[in-house]
Amino acid sequence: MPTIRIYEPALCCDTGVCGVDLDQSLVTVTADIRSLQELGADITRHNLASDPTAFTSDETVRAFMHTVGSKGLPLTVVDGVTVSIGAYPTKEALLKFAGLRAPDAAPTQRLELGLTEKATGGCCGGTGCC
Amino acid sequence: MRFLEDPPRFLFFTGKGGVGKTSVACATALELAGRGKRVLLVSTDPASNIGQVFDITIGNTITEIPGVPGLSALEIDPEQAAEAYRERIIAPVRGLLPDSEIAGITESLSGSCTTEIASFDEFTNLLTDTVAYGHYDHIVFDTAPTGHTIRLLQLPGSWTEFLSTGKGDASCLGPMAGLEKHRTVYANAVRELTDPNRTRLVLVSRAQTSSLIEIDRTFAELTEIGIRGGYVVINGVLPVTAGDEAIATAVRNRESAALSTIPTSIATLPRDTLELKTGNMVGIAALRTLFTTGSPVPTDDAITEETADAPLAALIDELEKDDHGLILCMGKGGVGKTTIAAAVAVALAERGHEVHLTTTDPAAHLTETLHGIVPGLTVSRIDPEDATRLYRDHVMATKGKGLDDNGRAALAEDLLSPCTEEVAVFQQFSHAVHESRHRFVVIDTAPTGHTLLLLDATGSYHREVARQIGDNLPFVTPLMRLQDPEQTKVILVTLAETTPVLEAEGLQQDLDRAGIRPWAWVVNNSIAAAHPDSPFLRQRAANEVEQIARVRALTSRVAIVPLLPEEPIGETKLAALTVGAHQSV
Numbered sequence: 001m002p003t004i005r006i007y008e009p010a011l012c013c014d015t016g017v018c019g020v021d022l023d024q025s026l027v028t029v030t031a032d033i034r035s036l037q038e039l040g041a042d043i044t045r046h047n048l049a050s051d052p053t054a055f056t057s058d059e060t061v062r063a064f065m066h067t068v069g070s071k072g073l074p075l076t077v078v079d080g081v082t083v084s085i086g087a088y089p090t091k092e093a094l095l096k097f098a099g100l101r102a103p104d105a106a107p108t109q110r111l112e113l114g115l116t117e118k119a120t121g122g123c124c125g126g127t128g129c130c
Numbered sequence: 131m132r133f134l135e136d137p138p139r140f141l142f143f144t145g146k147g148g149v150g151k152t153s154v155a156c157a158t159a160l161e162l163a164g165r166g167k168r169v170l171l172v173s174t175d176p177a178s179n180i181g182q183v184f185d186i187t188i189g190n191t192i193t194e195i196p197g198v199p200g201l202s203a204l205e206i207d208p209e210q211a212a213e214a215y216r217e218r219i220i221a222p223v224r225g226l227l228p229d230s231e232i233a234g235i236t237e238s239l240s241g242s243c244t245t246e247i248a249s250f251d252e253f254t255n256l257l258t259d260t261v262a263y264g265h266y267d268h269i270v271f272d273t274a275p276t277g278h279t280i281r282l283l284q285l286p287g288s289w290t291e292f293l294s295t296g297k298g299d300a301s302c303l304g305p306m307a308g309l310e311k312h313r314t315v316y317a318n319a320v321r322e323l324t325d326p327n328r329t330r331l332v333l334v335s336r337a338q339t340s341s342l343i344e345i346d347r348t349f350a351e352l353t354e355i356g357i358r359g360g361y362v363v364i365n366g367v368l369p370v371t372a373g374d375e376a377i378a379t380a381v382r383n384r385e386s387a388a389l390s391t392i393p394t395s396i397a398t399l400p401r402d403t404l405e406l407k408t409g410n411m412v413g414i415a416a417l418r419t420l421f422t423t424g425s426p427v428p429t430d431d432a433i434t435e436e437t438a439d440a441p442l443a444a445l446i447d448e449l450e451k452d453d454h455g456l457i458l459c460m461g462k463g464g465v466g467k468t469t470i471a472a473a474v475a476v477a478l479a480e481r482g483h484e485v486h487l488t489t490t491d492p493a494a495h496l497t498e499t500l501h502g503i504v505p506g507l508t509v510s511r512i513d514p515e516d517a518t519r520l521y522r523d524h525v526m527a528t529k530g531k532g533l534d535d536n537g538r539a540a541l542a543e544d545l546l547s548p549c550t551e552e553v554a555v556f557q558q559f560s561h562a563v564h565e566s567r568h569r570f571v572v573i574d575t576a577p578t579g580h581t582l583l584l585l586d587a588t589g590s591y592h593r594e595v596a597r598q599i600g601d602n603l604p605f606v607t608p609l610m611r612l613q614d615p616e617q618t619k620v621i622l623v624t625l626a627e628t629t630p631v632l633e634a635e636g637l638q639q640d641l642d643r644a645g646i647r648p649w650a651w652v653v654n655n656s657i658a659a660a661h662p663d664s665p666f667l668r669q670r671a672a673n674e675v676e677q678i679a680r681v682r683a684l685t686s687r688v689a690i691v692p693l694l695p696e697e698p699i700g701e702t703k704l705a706a707l708t709v710g711a712h713q714s715v
Contacts, residue, residue, distance in 0.1 A: 010238035027529045031537025048231070049238035052219065056226040065227050070234060 003042045004097050006033075006088070007061055007075040010049035029088040036091075041098035048073070131421055132400040133332050133361035134161060137268060140257065140322065143363075144274035145334035146344040147462055148629035150365040151175065153411035154334050154404070155272035156183050157420040163201040167267040171195075171203040172256060174249050174273045175629075180205060183412055197414060202266075208249045215248035216240070237643075241580050250275045254319040274331060277351030280320055324356040331360045333396065337367050337385035340464035346393035353395075362401040364389065369405040371427045373664030377657075380695035408669040410628075427666050437658045437678045442470075442689040442708045445650055446477045449570075449619065453483060456566035456611070458576045459652075460641075461623035462633045466654040469698055469707075470623050470691070471574035472500065476701055477708035479507035484569035488562045490514050490555060491574065503701045512558045512575075514551055521554035552577055563611065566618075576620070578637075579644035582609050612646050619649035624681065626656050626674035626690075635684060650687035653678060659692035 006029075036043050046054035048070055056062050060082060064075055068085070076084040078097045083089070095101060141158060143151045152175045159171040170192065173180045180203050181188040184195050188205045195201045216239045224232060253271065256263055263269065322328050331352060333345035349360055367385055372378045405423050409416055449457065459471040468491040475487035487500070488510045500509050522545045530541045556577045565571050612618045620641065624634035638648055653659075658671035658678065682688055691707060698704050 010234055024529050027533065027537070027541055030541075031533045034537065035534065049235050050219065052223040052227065052235055056223045062226065065231060069228060070231055 001040075001042050002079050002097055002099055004044070004094065005054075005058075005077045006043070006045045007055060007064075007073055007077070008045055008047050009070045009073040010047065025088050028091075032091040032094060036094055036098060036100070039098075039100055041094070041100060043094065043098065131161075131402050133330070133363060133402055134158065134421075137162065138326070138328050138330050139266075139268060140329040141268065141270045141332060142274035142323075142329065143270075143272050143332045143334050144345070144348055146341045146464055147633050148464075148625065148627050149334050149336050149341050150404075150411070151334045152180065152183070152272045153417065153420060154332070154363055154365060155270050156180055156411070157417045159201055159203075159268075159270045160198060160414065160417055161421065162268050162270070163198050166200065168200045168265060169202070170256070170263065170266045170269045171201065172206065172253060172269060172271045173203070174206045174208050174253075174271070180272075183417070185413065206249060206252045208245050211248040211252050212240075212245040215244065215251065237580070240643075246276060246279045249273075250279050250319075254315055257319040257322045258315055274348075274352070275323075276348070277355050280323070280352075280355045320356075324358070326359045329357070331357055332363055333360055333399070334363045334365055337364050337388050338464065339388045339391065342388060342392055342396070344463065346396050349396055349399075360396070360399050362396055362399045364401065364403045366406040367403050369423070369666075371424065372406070372666040375663050375667075376695045377660055377662055377693060378664060378667060381693070384697065406670075408666055408673075410673060437656075437675050437690070439659060440653075440688050440690040442473060442652065442691055443477070445621075445652075445687065445689050446474065446481070446708050448687075449474070450478055450481055450483060452616075454566060454569050455571075455616075456563060456618045457570060457572045458612075458618065458620045459572070459574045459623055460576045460620060460637060460648070462630065462637075465623045465625050465630055465634075466691075467623045468574045469704075470621065470652050470654060471572050473691075473698065473704045473707040474621070475507060475509075475570070475572040476500065476504055476704045478570050478572070479504045480705060482506065485572060486510065486562060486565055486569060487572045488512065488559055489574040499700050500704070510562070512555055514555050517554040517558050518551045521550065521557065566611075579640040579642070579646060582612065582644045582646075609644065613644070615647065615649060618646075620646060622648045622651045622685075623654055624651065626653050626658065626677040626681075628677060631677050631680055634681075638684065648685060650689065651681050651685045653681055653688065653690045655693045656690045657693050659690045660694075661692075 033043055033045065048055060054061070055065055058077070058080075060077060060080060061075065064072065064082070064085075072085050074084075074086070074088055075082065076089050076097075083097065084093070089097065141155075143155045143158075145151050152173060155171065155173070159169045163169045171180060184203065186193065186196065188203050190205060190207070190210075192202050192204045195203055216236060219239065220232060220235055223235075227235075256269055331349075333349055335341040335345045345362065352360075368378060368381050372381075404420060407416070407419060408427065411417055411420060449455070457471070457474060459467045459474070461467045468489050471489060472487060475485045479485045484506045486508045490512050500507060525545060526538070526542065530538050533541065555575060559573055559575070562571050562573065612620075622634050622638060624630045634651070641648060656671075656674060656678070657667055658674040660671075662668055662671060678688075678690065694703075694707075696703060698707055
């Protein structure tokens, strides 16, 4: 099974609700990841503030932090290959990375984003919720 | 003292900063040791550190108190605990990530949640390790964890997963990444806390509405997470020996008025009242007098220490030179931010300026009575609870709209974090900030430097502003405006007492990190500035001198507002705060 790793900027809560301008993509990706995990996907989020060693133990990510920095996050890596930067993958993309298909019966309703300019924003990304 | 009858093993003292928690905890520990018990006193109060109280060096190792058989003490410095906690997270990556990234991570872990969780982490052992600490009959804490901290520790499944696999999954777990112990240790600690046979919660307050409201809120929050029962201690009530000059009578009237409107949920709890003493609670002899009444009044005419008058009017003279600008009154709850903000606004309006006063005044009576009374003065009010509820509802209705049940649950959980209120209020008052280019805007609240820094760092606010004004125009972010002393004057409000001054100093340091330098300090409710007659109050006034000197060392502009016989409500009384140097009392 492919391993999906999402490296995120410093957030104190995953949905980023403490921002002045709540980032929809964070809310959506939190729900998407939960649902993928329930389907058995190997998908993990790494938050820069709480889990910084994850950003140094992987050479791809460490190099990214030096050349681009946290402003370029989130970074999504699948089996060591960078598949997306600066925005969260859609649920469809995540399902594809994981080699899974969406449940046929009732696909979870999701919002269209169009908010890529705010992908690294967020609050806790943040404000100090904590 | 009712709270000292049949005490269980653990005693926690909680209350607003400056109410005397540490003094009451120290006196309790002395009392219990005097009953022949083995007592450990634990302080997390960086202000009146117990080492100073007992005149020995204690620090973070258990130290026996000389001259008091059976009593030992331990000091936990919350900032030091937080620093150690941050270090556990950051040390492994220092040198491996760019310095700017390290700085960003450090700021993310510099909020009050981190400090709280780190302190709680430090004292879970005291609650659960029966081998190391089992020989103490009583462990007395001069602080208590907040409901938020306990809720975080009680979070169900996600918490276990977080610690076992490192997959953060719930609200605000970021700051918990540095927790070292096994989940069962925290579960045991919470169980000890919620057992009334093991733990007694003592709510310490002054006879003041704001500090009574604070213990009511703490009590409600802790009741909700399962702590049952509680005792109320009203500390520092003015005794008869203070005489009956106008100011003493006024203080007594205010105290009985506050106590007569004590919130109902805490009104039925067992209650003890402690008299105000003339001296500071330093030294074993002084502490032993805390639970007594009718302590001797100083007859000494040698109480001559005076402090120079520093009228608020002098600050107004300087403020009005610009004819516009943003004035932020900051300070901990209960120091009188709203009063000072209202007095400044009224004074500026009476001098012919256009002023918008916007407050979070929970009582509303102080500021709403001003609306439409003074020409040129507009008053608006932000209700923090309303703002927070609106924000939560709005987020759930918009961003949460398309989510499944899991997603909505995660979002709702995050919206319960305490920072939501700060952000919701910030959002409301940022509208008023814009007006300060054309007139005076006086606000009685402000986000912490920590929040401002993080908001600015993410840049989401910048982008929002940029989008509103178009691509090619230069723009100023709220933080940039707050950093510019020409545009923004921050006034730190405090009281001439140890803990409030230390807390204000902490706020100044927090703002300093965000590049904001407070323009002036206001020492409110000063007995010294009221020039009392009775020896009792003159001794209290003399005690203020040291704190006022400390404030003068921290800032170049100070105003001292005297304790007034009547609460400054309404335009005339507020205007009186800013007239001349010598006010009659």
